Amino acid sequence: MTYKSGRHFLQIPGPSNVPDRILRAMDRPTIDHRGPEFAELGKSVLSGIKQIFKTDNPVVIYPASGTGAWEAALVNTLCSGDRVLMYETGQFATLWHGMTKKLGLEAEFIAGDWRHGVDAGAIGRRLAEDSAHEIKAVCVVHHETSTGVTSDIASVRRAIDAAGHPALLLVDTISGLGSVDFRTDEWGVDVAITCSQKGLMMPPGLSFNAISPKALEASRRATLPRSYWGWDEMLQHNANGYFPYSPATNLLYGLKEAIAMLLEEGLDNVFARHARFSEATRRAVRAWGLEVLSLVPSEHSNVLTTVLVPEGHSADGLRQVILDNFDMSLGTGLNKLQDRAFRIGHLGDFNDLSLLGTLAGVEMGLAIAGVPHSKGGVQAAIDYLAETAPQTQSRD
Numbered sequence: 085m086t087y088k089s090g091r092h093f094l095q096i097p098g099p100s101n102v103p104d105r106i107l108r109a110m111d112r113p114t115i116d117h118r119g120p121e122f123a124e125l126g127k128s129v130l131s132g133i134k135q136i137f138k139t140d141n142p143v144v145i146y147p148a149s150g151t152g153a154w155e156a157a158l159v160n161t162l163c164s165g166d167r168v169l170m171y172e173t174g175q176f177a178t179l180w181h182g183m184t185k186k187l188g189l190e191a192e193f194i195a196g197d198w199r200h201g202v203d204a205g206a207i208g209r210r211l212a213e214d215s216a217h218e219i220k221a222v223c224v225v226h227h228e229t230s231t232g233v234t235s236d237i238a239s240v241r242r243a244i245d246a247a248g249h250p251a252l253l254l255v256d257t258i259s260g261l262g263s264v265d266f267r268t269d270e271w272g273v274d275v276a277i278t279c280s281q282k283g284l285m286m287p288p289g290l291s292f293n294a295i296s297p298k299a300l301e302a303s304r305r306a307t308l309p310r311s312y313w314g315w316d317e318m319l320q321h322n323a324n325g326y327f328p329y330s331p332a333t334n335l336l337y338g339l340k341e342a343i344a345m346l347l348e349e350g351l352d353n354v355f356a357r358h359a360r361f362s363e364a365t366r367r368a369v370r371a372w373g374l375e376v377l378s379l380v381p382s383e384h385s386n387v388l389t390t391v392l393v394p395e396g397h398s399a400d401g402l403r404q405v406i407l408d409n410f411d412m413s414l415g416t417g418l419n420k421l422q423d424r425a426f427r428i429g430h431l432g433d434f435n436d437l438s439l440l441g442t443l444a445g446v447e448m449g450l451a452i453a454g455v456p457h458s459k460g461g462v463q464a465a466i467d468y469l470a471e472t473a474p475q476t477q478s479r480d
């Protein structure tokens with residue numbers, strides 16, 4: 085491969101760009117994971133991450149990708165043959181549903197059109213019918229990365245409560261946490277699931293379960309086989325800052341830095357920054373005359389924008405043109421969106437100019453690939469960013 089000057093633009097919706105501060109934080113010798121220095125690190129990240137989840141309850145950290153944390157949430161709380169209720173928001177909900185079948189659970193999957201979030205009313209109606217309380221858990225994706233649609237988790241909690249149903253609420257906020265507001269305790273989420281490579285701005289390799297007292301109680305009765313994923317041993321060791329097996333020490337150095345960066349900026353500022361970039365992106369897409377997949381404005385993702393390409397044109401061809409010409413990776417359309425849509429990631433370590441560079445790459449790529457569009461998307465984004473620029477102190 086020949087040398088390409090300048091930084092690669094990694095504008096897929098996770099893994100997101102890893103900031104230099106986090107890279108530097110991880111670039112240190114691995115230490116004894118049974119020694120006192122590690123315990124300090126362990127305690128610091130185990131307590132710091134609670135602030136990001138907005139929970140007072142324990143959070144466990146696995147050396148695994150997000151898929152592992154999905155599995156951990158299920159095997160710790162459920163028994164073979166248990167019924168669970170899921171909602172088809174897109175490809176990641178579909179994959180999680182596939183996992184429940186492999187684990188021997190009976191999953192009901194409410195069909196969705198991949199352009200809307202979870203219909204809390206449909207969840208509530210199904211639970212109200214379940215007078216025998218056979219459904220043991222409701223499993224939903226907060227932020228569907230395949231479509232760019234956010235679901236209202238507080239409304240799912242209200243629907244469960246209104247039905248007077250005792251099901252646990254398990255929520256995948258893998259691409260939401262650290263970019264859009266997520267309130268584990270306030271929304272009554274029993275297991276919140278995330279991983280490191282999205283809003284936490286880290287490489288893949290860490291995943292998380294935030295565990296409510298009700299979920300912990302369920303784990304004492306749950307009989308699905310588990311060993312590596314077991315919360316009990318993990319929590320025993322975590323009490324002193326340790327792990328039952330070799331932790332991903334260097335990723336934990338990175339996590340400590342990531343938590344510090346998010347808290348330094350302030351979570352509300354982080355969320356506002358993501359909201360501003362997503363609106364600027366949608367303005368660009370509309371100016372190009374292209375269609376955003378997400379249909380309901382209040383559900384539009386602040387993390388990524390999925391853009392439909394016109395009939396007869398190839399989204400993957402466009403992505404290839406942009407990669408070849410501008411060294412920028414965009415997200416591919418997944419499953420039924422394959423070649424019909426591309427995804428622009430605007431999350432994590434990202435500022436006005438990274439967004440404008442990204443949108444410029446897309447606009448130039450549309451022209452080279454011959455995808456019909458109007459010019460002016462980048463200008464529309466510039467105008468919006470200029471109107472909404474946060475007040476900054478002059479540096480002189």
Ligand code: PLP
Binds near residue numbers: 225227228230
């Ligand atoms: N859930 C969502 C919403 C995701 O976006 C992803 C990955 O992108 C996953 C689950 C799976 O996570 P991983 O690929 O880290 O196993």
